[in-house]
Amino acid sequence: MPSLFTKIWSEHVVAERDDGSALLYIDRQLLHEVSSPHPFEALHEAKRRVRRAGAMLAVQDHNVPTTPDRLARVADPESATQIRLLRENARSAGIRLFDLDDERQGIVHVIGPENGFVQPGMTLVCGDSHTATLGAFGAIAFGVGASEVGHVLATQALWQRRPREMRIVVDGSLRSGVAAKDVILAIIARIGASGGTGHAIEYAGGTIARFSMEQRMTVCNMSIEAGARFGLIAPDHTTLEYLRGRPLAPGPRHWDAAAAYWRTLPSDPDARFDREVRIDAAALSPHVTWGTSPQDALPIDARVPEPDEAADAAERARRRRALEYMGLAPGTPLASIAVDRVFIGSCTNSRIEDLRAAAAVARGRRVAPGVKAMVVPGSGLVRRQAEAEGLDEIFRAAGFEWRLPGCSMCVAMNPDRLEPGERCASTSNRNFEGRQGKGGRTHLVSPAMAAAAAVAGHLADVRELLQ
Amino acid sequence: MSRAFTTLEAVAAPLPQPNVDTDAILPARFLKRIEVAGLGAALFHEWRYAADGKERPEFVLNQAPYRDARILVAGANFGCGSSRENAVWALYDHGIRCVIAPSFGDIFYNNSVNYGLLAVVLEPARVEALSALLTAKPGTRLQVDLPAQCVRAPGLGPAGFAIAAHAKHRLLHGLDEIALTLEREPEIAAYEARRRKERPWLFAD
Ligand code: SF4
Numbered sequence: 290m291p292s293l294f295t296k297i298w299s300e301h302v303v304a305e306r307d308d309g310s311a312l313l314y315i316d317r318q319l320l321h322e323v324s325s326p327h328p329f330e331a332l333h334e335a336k337r338r339v340r341r342a343g344a345m346l347a348v349q350d351h352n353v354p355t356t357p358d359r360l361a362r363v364a365d366p367e368s369a370t371q372i373r374l375l376r377e378n379a380r381s382a383g384i385r386l387f388d389l390d391d392e393r394q395g396i397v398h399v400i401g402p403e404n405g406f407v408q409p410g411m412t413l414v415c416g417d418s419h420t421a422t423l424g425a426f427g428a429i430a431f432g433v434g435a436s437e438v439g440h441v442l443a444t445q446a447l448w449q450r451r452p453r454e455m456r457i458v459v460d461g462s463l464r465s466g467v468a469a470k471d472v473i474l475a476i477i478a479r480i481g482a483s484g485g486t487g488h489a490i491e492y493a494g495g496t497i498a499r500f501s502m503e504q505r506m507t508v509c510n511m512s513i514e515a516g517a518r519f520g521l522i523a524p525d526h527t528t529l530e531y532l533r534g535r536p537l538a539p540g541p542r543h544w545d546a547a548a549a550y551w552r553t554l555p556s557d558p559d560a561r562f563d564r565e566v567r568i569d570a571a572a573l574s575p576h577v578t579w580g581t582s583p584q585d586a587l588p589i590d591a592r593v594p595e596p597d598e599a600a601d602a603a604e605r606a607r608r609r610r611a612l613e614y615m616g617l618a619p620g621t622p623l624a625s626i627a628v629d630r631v632f633i634g635s636c637t638n639s640r641i642e643d644l645r646a647a648a649a650v651a652r653g654r655r656v657a658p659g660v661k662a663m664v665v666p667g668s669g670l671v672r673r674q675a676e677a678e679g680l681d682e683i684f685r686a687a688g689f690e691w692r693l694p695g696c697s698m699c700v701a702m703n704p705d706r707l708e709p710g711e712r713c714a715s716t717s718n719r720n721f722e723g724r725q726g727k728g729g730r731t732h733l734v735s736p737a738m739a740a741a742a743a744v745a746g747h748l749a750d751v752r753e754l755l756q
Numbered sequence: 757m758s759r760a761f762t763t764l765e766a767v768a769a770p771l772p773q774p775n776v777d778t779d780a781i782l783p784a785r786f787l788k789r790i791e792v793a794g795l796g797a798a799l800f801h802e803w804r805y806a807a808d809g810k811e812r813p814e815f816v817l818n819q820a821p822y823r824d825a826r827i828l829v830a831g832a833n834f835g836c837g838s839s840r841e842n843a844v845w846a847l848y849d850h851g852i853r854c855v856i857a858p859s860f861g862d863i864f865y866n867n868s869v870n871y872g873l874l875a876v877v878l879e880p881a882r883v884e885a886l887s888a889l890l891t892a893k894p895g896t897r898l899q900v901d902l903p904a905q906c907v908r909a910p911g912l913g914p915a916g917f918a919i920a921a922h923a924k925h926r927l928l929h930g931l932d933e934i935a936l937t938l939e940r941e942p943e944i945a946a947y948e949a950r951r952r953k954e955r956p957w958l959f960a961d
Contacts, residue, residue, distance in 0.1 A: 303947045304940060308921040312940065314947055316958055323787050324839065330790075337934070343961025352788065367788035374790075411958070418839040418863055432863055434841035436870035436933070444937045446944050450920065452862075482775050483833035486862055516836060518862045543957035550955065582775050603774050603831060610773070702784045709807070721779040721837060723802050 292560040310450045316411040320347040322375040324416025328439030329378040339382040347379045347386040355692035395668020395694040398422040398636035405535025409524035409551040421512040425505035427524030453563040458494040461571030466752035469504035470735035473511045474576040474586040482584040485517030496570040502531040503642040510637045514583035523555035578733040580611035589750045593621040630713040631662035631743040635699035638716035639667030643736040648680040650740035656688035657746030663690040665697040701726040714742035759872030760930030768898045769825035770887040777837035782846040796850030821895030830857040835864025869923045
């Protein structure tokens, strides 16, 4: 009867309160430099200690410049302070840190999986809302605020109320040029930016089962854009093969026992969900967002919608406001919207398969005149792999910048950001006002669609380039 | 870290648009600040200030009676997006002690309880009525009564709201959750010892 989520949840309950909340044991915590300084400070002030340093892994990613000079100096003093504080806090608590000079450094949600730190059946938190990315391994992985980060540092546990459960079943084969990113954008457009609020989402169905771990992570990553703190996928052969041999995954001594347990985790056939949504993957086209909420996604051959077609007054007002911010007129074909910048990166789309997909489009083409395009691998290991495959050469030859790993232009906290009014095709996850820089305008797309926009100079249907 | 909340009677400001995200509440560049005091000046920064740093008169919190608002009546899905607790700190530092909305981002809601800001969920129609009242009569004071779990507004009947018993208890007394959980250390240790046997690979660190 129990679902994947329920099995993991039940296994982690240390205590329960009669108001329906449970004290969950937290197996792992990822730390980054932005959401950790305050909890560490509070911990020190209260003279508490980090309860289980070995269950933590730390990395600097949000603030870090992506240019080679970052090792010598981080120019922004506030960024430099956060980077240094994490270094000091990790060192004094005995927490493993992938520092800026470590090839394993990268975006927190990229480095966790690729080092085997995240495994099926775990509970894992991070002071970052995209932690659901890691639910792709069949784990309860969720974003928490600073107080909760501190709570886990001190107690290795966290009080949580049990969410409702939703299953999104995706079946059918994706057509050429359609990516995992398009699947999740279509899902968010369907259920809305708050459609998953209060829920844990299990993604299931044949399409998901055929997805690689990279594709699964892209889908789970944007669960929070539908309001859900949790997104998860049943562990299977793909999951186990991905994990086998990773440095922090179970070694030969424990592998068989771990794998046997992991195989018991998928939802039972008769598991019940509070809500079920079905998506036909074969009917999907490449998507792009036009507004300032991730739910504002449409197929690339659509037009900018009329605000007045929305059902209620608040939504009409929101759309008008979004179009004003985006500098777009209703009725404009999405594929005609010119871009100034292209960003390929972020925890949504900076893994090796993402870079391959973008490189396949960039190969033998040139970034359009006037467009600035950059590729930011999710980690040093992704970067090395891409270079071994010659992807960096393809990008450079096409006129893309090839950067060092970090959150980069996903979030305006480091030197990579949009100027006011600049328009960007971005593989990141949030098109909120100002997210990529004050006044910046974001169109969310897949890596292949971002590369297509770079060479076309405007949002473009990548399928026309793949023919 | 937690601050107490019992009852509050104060001016409320309407901000009815849905999906106000935490990047709008506090843009990411302000997350680089270690200092929490003063964050209120950056609250809703892009909406509050023009490029030259001057206040935008059209933004609700820049208008006379609403400047002193300690209650915000917001749209659905308020606080969606990033997990930054700094958004709650900025609201609090500005003087906001309570946000009323039809729904909240899940992480924002938890962050609010943890910091001592009261997030109240009311029926959409009731929130709309409150917004309309505050817009029609700027400076209207609302009464938020946590012990009675009730919001009172002049001319509208009282509206009850739900809150988990423990969250209410913590807010009323400003209790530090970490201190409370540390009292359960024996239970956590017992769980850990059992699990270490059952799933040894999780403890190979
Ligand atoms: S890449 Fe963007 S969304 Fe992902 S962790 Fe970094 S800032 Fe957050």
